[in-house]
Amino acid sequence: MDSPPENDAAKSLKPVASFYSDYLWNRMRSLLPAAFSSNFLSRISNLYRGGSNTRSRKRRPRNTCLPLPLPSPSTSPESSVVVSEASRIFDVLEDIMEHIFLNLHYIQKNLEFWQSKAEGSNAQKAYFMVCERGPSAFINGIVQLIHDYVGDGSVVQHSYCMASSYISERINVLISLRYHLATFLAQVYMEVDKAGNELVKDPEKSLSSLLVAINELFLKLEASIGHFHAMRQKSSVDESYSFPLILEKLPVVNQEGSRWTDCEIKDAINLIYQNLDKLDSYLSAIVFIHRKPRRVARYWMRYTFGIVGISVCSLWLLRHSSFAGSSDIDNWIHEAKKSTVSFWNDHVEQPLLSIRNDLFDTFRKRQKGAMEPEEVQLTADSLHRMLRAFTEQSKGEKPLQNATDQKMLEIVMARYEKELMHPIQNLFSGELARALLIQVQKLKLDIEEAMLELDQILRANEINFAILAALPAFFLSLIVIMVMRAWIKQDTRAEGRGRVARIQRRLLIVEVERKIMQLERCKYQGREKDAQCMYGLALYSLDRLYCAVEGHARETGEWISLRQDIIDLAKPDTQTAHKLKITSRMERVYDCLLPLPKSR
Numbered sequence: 001m002d003s004p005p006e007n008d009a010a011k012s013l014k015p016v017a018s019f020y021s022d023y024l025w026n027r028m029r030s031l032l033p034a035a036f037s038s039n040f041l042s043r044i045s046n047l048y049r050g051g052s053n054t055r056s057r058k059r060r061p062r063n064t065c066l067p068l069p070l071p072s073p074s075t076s077p078e079s080s081v082v083v084s085e086a087s088r089i090f091d092v093l094e095d096i097m098e099h100i101f102l103n104l105h106y107i108q109k110n111l112e113f114w115q116s117k118a119e120g121s122n123a124q125k126a127y128f129m130v131c132e133r134g135p136s137a138f139i140n141g142i143v144q145l146i147h148d149y150v151g152d153g154s155v156v157q158h159s160y161c162m163a164s165s166y167i168s169e170r171i172n173v174l175i176s177l178r179y180h181l182a183t184f185l186a187q188v189y190m191e192v193d194k195a196g197n198e199l200v201k202d203p204e205k206s207l208s209s210l211l212v213a214i215n216e217l218f219l220k221l222e223a224s225i226g227h228f229h230a231m232r233q234k235s236s237v238d239e240s241y242s243f244p245l246i247l248e249k250l251p252v253v254n255q256e257g258s259r260w261t262d263c264e265i266k267d268a269i270n271l272i273y274q275n276l277d278k279l280d281s282y283l284s285a286i287v288f289i290h291r292k293p294r295r296v297a298r299y300w301m302r303y304t305f306g307i308v309g310i311s312v313c314s315l316w317l318l319r320h321s322s323f324a325g326s327s328d329i330d331n332w333i334h335e336a337k338k339s340t341v342s343f344w345n346d347h348v349e350q351p352l353l354s355i356r357n358d359l360f361d362t363f364r365k366r367q368k369g370a371m372e373p374e375e376v377q378l379t380a381d382s383l384h385r386m387l388r389a390f391t392e393q394s395k396g397e398k399p400l401q402n403a404t405d406q407k408m409l410e411i412v413m414a415r416y417e418k419e420l421m422h423p424i425q426n427l428f429s430g431e432l433a434r435a436l437l438i439q440v441q442k443l444k445l446d447i448e449e450a451m452l453e454l455d456q457i458l459r460a461n462e463i464n465f466a467i468l469a470a471l472p473a474f475f476l477s478l479i480v481i482m483v484m485r486a487w488i489k490q491d492t493r494a495e496g497r498g499r500v501a502r503i504q505r506r507l508l509i510v511e512v513e514r515k516i517m518q519l520e521r522c523k524y525q526g527r528e529k530d531a532q533c534m535y536g537l538a539l540y541s542l543d544r545l546y547c548a549v550e551g552h553a554r555e556t557g558e559w560i561s562l563r564q565d566i567i568d569l570a571k572p573d574t575q576t577a578h579k580l581k582i583t584s585r586m587e588r589v590y591d592c593l594l595p596l597p598k599s600r
Contacts (some may be wrong), residue, residue, distance in 0.1 A: 055121040066543040066570060067406060067563075069193040069233045089207055092269050093192055096214070099276055100185045103283050104178065104540045107337040110520050111174040113292035118167050125163035126156075133296040159429035170290040173228065177286065182536030183529065186218050189539055190572050208260045211268045213252045222247045228286050245282040245591045343473075376448045380405075383494045387412060412438050494548035501548075506593060508545040512538055513568065513583050520576045537571065542570050552592035562590050 068090060118129055130141035148158050191213045192474040226245040248271050256382050260268075296303065320328035387408035394415050416435035494504040515538035522531035546566050553559035568574055586593055 005188065006458060037281045059199065065101055066539060067567060068097065069189065069194070069567070069571060070196045070575055088265070088269065091211060092272055093188070093214075096188060096272070096276060097185070099280060100181060100188070101540060101543050103280065103287075104185070104536075105544075107174055107178050107181065107283075107287055108540070110287060110290065110292050111171065114167055114174065114290075118164075118171060121341070122160040122163070125167060126159040129159065129163040129166060131301060132298045133293050136301055137297075137298075146400065154452070173290045174287070176539075177225060177228070177283070179533050180221060181283075182534075182540065184221045184225075184536070185539055186532040186536035187220075188214065189536075189570070191217065193572055194416050197575045207265065210262075211265070211272070214272060215268070215275075218247050218279070219249060221279070223284075225286075243277065247278055334421045335415040347470055351467070351473075353579055354469075376445070376452055379448055381442070383438070383445055384408075386438050386441060390415075390438060392429070394431065401406060409438075494544065495551065497552075501596070502592075502596055505545065505548050506587065506595065508541055508548065509583055509587055510595065511541045513580065515541060516569075516576060516579050517584075539570055542566055549590075549592050553590065556591050556592050558592070562586070563594075 046211060070090070100555065116468065120128075130138055145159065193211075195206050195210040198209075200494075222245050228245075250268055252272060273332065310508060316323060320326045322330065383407055387405055388403075391403075391408050391411050394411065412435055415431055416439070419431055419435060494501055496504075515534050519534040521533055522528075522534055546563075549562060550559065553562045565586055569579050569582055588594075
């Protein structure tokens, strides 16, 4: 079927756009000094290409990676000569290791995403195909559903099959890439381990043989993954992303000789760097085609609804703002400000001031409050005089000086009971009226004493009342602090400090143990290639563990011992039983790998 005219027009405009962009770029280079443009414009060019080239990816920030298996340093002069001669090669090898670790990490992240999608139900897979790959995939999916429904009616089954095939293809490609890249990593690491032991004996010959071996490993990797560009799924991706992997080979001149010149070593190093750049570009292109959708594409519906909601809210606010001649927003702001100030005064400022005043003043006043106030004392003195006068008149003699009010009150009550036998007669001519007035005075004294005790109780609980008034502000502050703490201490990575980060670091040790056991199983079954892949994946897990625990172990002073344990786990000649003992000790001894107590 012929291509539509719109596509032909777009293809015809591409050379024109490329010509004018190159022209403008060359004109910009000519306007700047050569020394400045060679450095600055090259960075701008890389940034521009990284921004326009959608297959460029962000590498994870890393300061260190798993150390090379080099011999331990010695103080002899021969050792210093060896290190100085081999330092150039070691820099190249460290760059190779770092690039391979980064590429493996990029592949692993995408592979984990597709494997999580493969574990979902058929409905979830179909929903992902239609709704989580961007607006264009949504429109194409709806059109395809309508077409299948009109065609043969098997809409659901066809959608399930297409989704499963789409996910399975990406999983298979990424697993195959990871397999060959991990095998290459294991081979490089073992070659470095072998060369590290030979450097002590014959540094000149070992350097040349190491360069030749590394180049041969690159060529083997080219033969293993060079066919992936032909497996590219036909999609909207530009054809420039599909290119074969063609690596350079070391010249045959003096490869088998025992001595290489500095120029030959430098050319070999440059060639290895060229091959490494080509490998990075090739892997980026292949993984880009089979990558997971971007976050914006996966959640485009939420973002769309959010933008629509924000737009509606903005229009509603604009309608009630002063721009539309309304004072509603100003009134709401005034009310909110007033409510905030009132809440602050009632639940923060006043309770705190009350607690402060009560702490500094109430306890000092409470010692004085132990004595009766003047009003209560006056009432008590008046009652005492009334009782004394009544006792003198009723008995005809003065009571004792130390007679208590209780004894005199018993006399009054006895007289009161006697007078009640003839209440009407004694009300006018007897002592009944005086006895009643004395009881009223006693009741007044009891009431005043009770009120004094109640006042003391209230004073003693002023702090409690102030704390109760401050509880809403306290809980609100606590919630804000918890949210801020959770936001600051995001344990999304193993480098974090919380419980989740510790769990991820312990899971890395579990992954290392699993890869060690799989490596031993592959060796036992005679699958040498699979054993190299398992060893490479174990090195990748050890590299992630190395980067995750370094900062924490340095703080606790455990880094020297923990680093040596990780290096021992990475050595190819270490026995499996010894490696498992090391991982068991790491889980039990080092603080950064211990689980947090549940009480914390």
